Amino acid sequence: xxxxxxxxxxxxxxxxxxxxxxxxxxxxxxxxxxxxxxxxxxxxxxxxxxxxxxxxxxxxxxxxxxxxxxxxxxxxxxxxxxxxxxxxxxxxxx
Numbered sequence: 001x002x003x004x005x006x007x008x009x010x011x012x013x014x015x016x017x018x019x020x021x022x023x024x025x026x027x028x029x030x031x032x033x034x035x036x037x038x039x040x041x042x043x044x045x046x047x048x049x050x051x052x053x054x055x056x057x058x059x060x061x062x063x064x065x066x067x068x069x070x071x072x073x074x075x076x077x078x079x080x081x082x083x084x085x086x087x088x089x090x091x092x093x094x
Contacts, residue, residue: 010039026051 001008001019004027008019019037026034032053040048059070072080 006034007036008039009036010041012039012041014039022049025049026053032056 001014001016003016003019003023006023006027008014008023010019019039022037022039023034026037026049030051030053032055034051034053036052038050040050042048061068061070069075072083075083
């Protein structure tokens with residue numbers, strides 16, 4: 001079922017009101033937008049709640065020779081060639 005734009009699934013009968021409570025519980029604790037909530041009944045009578053949350057999509061902005069750009073497609077051939085010949089560092093050490 002879908003509750004508040006979140007796909008909710010459970011391995012037992014779950015009312016819409018109960019699903020809304022689980023969604024609200026997860027949304028209060030998650031840092032990113034919640035996409036799915038899975039509720040599983042444990043042997044001891046408690047429930048296990050798993051969720052998937054994804055960060056917002058963003059456009060990568062680079063600063064190259066003083067210019068801020070999101071896409072290199074608008075650059076002329078010479079500037080694209082200059083960028084492709086640069087040494088790229090992966091940020092994982094030296």
